[in-house]
Amino acid sequence: MQFSVRLPVATHILLCIEKFQGEYKTTSTFLAGSVNVHPVIIRKTLGQLRTAGLVEVAAGVGGAKLTRSPKDITLLDIFRAVEEEEDLFHFQENPNPQCPVGRNIHRVLGTRLEKIKQHMMDDLAAITLEELLNAVNEEDVP
Amino acid sequence: MQFSVRLPVATHILLCIEKFQGEYKTTSTFLAGSVNVHPVIIRKTLGQLRTAGLVEVAAGVGGAKLTRSPKDITLLDIFRAVEEEEDLFHFQENPNPQCPVGRNIHRVLGTRLEKIKQHMMDDLAAITLEELLNAVNEEDVP
DNA sequence: ATAGATGTAATAATATGTGTTACAATGGAT
């Protein structure tokens, strides 16, 4: 079980938008060429990023740009833009309320798993697009 | 995107095995009654827990028991027993190596996501079956 | 031997993720 490719792809898109700003028009086809997915996937993802307020996309003319500085965009912003807000783990719906384990498992285990998810969110929030962009620029191994 | 019901179900199973040890024979049908899933799901999950060395199952006669104390079984043990070992996020296979973002994204983002997964594993390792069992016993709200 | 139980394969139904085609709508360029 793993999270989908959407966070990595969305992050890739945002990095390209910022890196190539002014140099190339970052159309869905251009971005698709870097990420290596179908342009429609790019457009769908850009749509989610636009809904989340992270990018502005020029309808008609084409191209996208960030709405704010890369230092103010975190992986958590991107994660929330492309993933549903839900529990980290799926719980069995109707455990037996006659059983002391059954009637307590969701609360007892759920609260603890909730905290783990919160840690994950905190970790994602600590990584900015700027940090990733710097790493790409400084550690580039052509 | 969320993890499957397997970790919660496996944890439920282990809690029941320990809680009802000596009182009831914890067969797949008995456990299925508490978890509210099909007995075959229980048997498959018990199979994974047995492979991981967490339980012994009495073939033929029926019933299961833990191989060690609940304080020595963590959620990480259970997680590893029922989930594949893989990256937390799925990466796009072939990003464009001509693009500075494309040829660095996997390493730059991957190493950071790897750390987040490690934190999650550490969090899971910090929660023991004993802690959960105590919580079930002490906070039981019938 | 029998009865109840496990181990496991096979199948089905459902959901999710990803790729693709198609096309209306947009908006600058001419």
Next chain:
DNA sequence: ATCCATTGTAACACATATTATTACATCTAT
């Protein structure tokens, strides 16, 4: 005003993962 590259979005196809269920061979205390 028209053209054309582009976006936005629906529709569909396909693969994979998850969960439920049936079936049955195997096991073991009695």
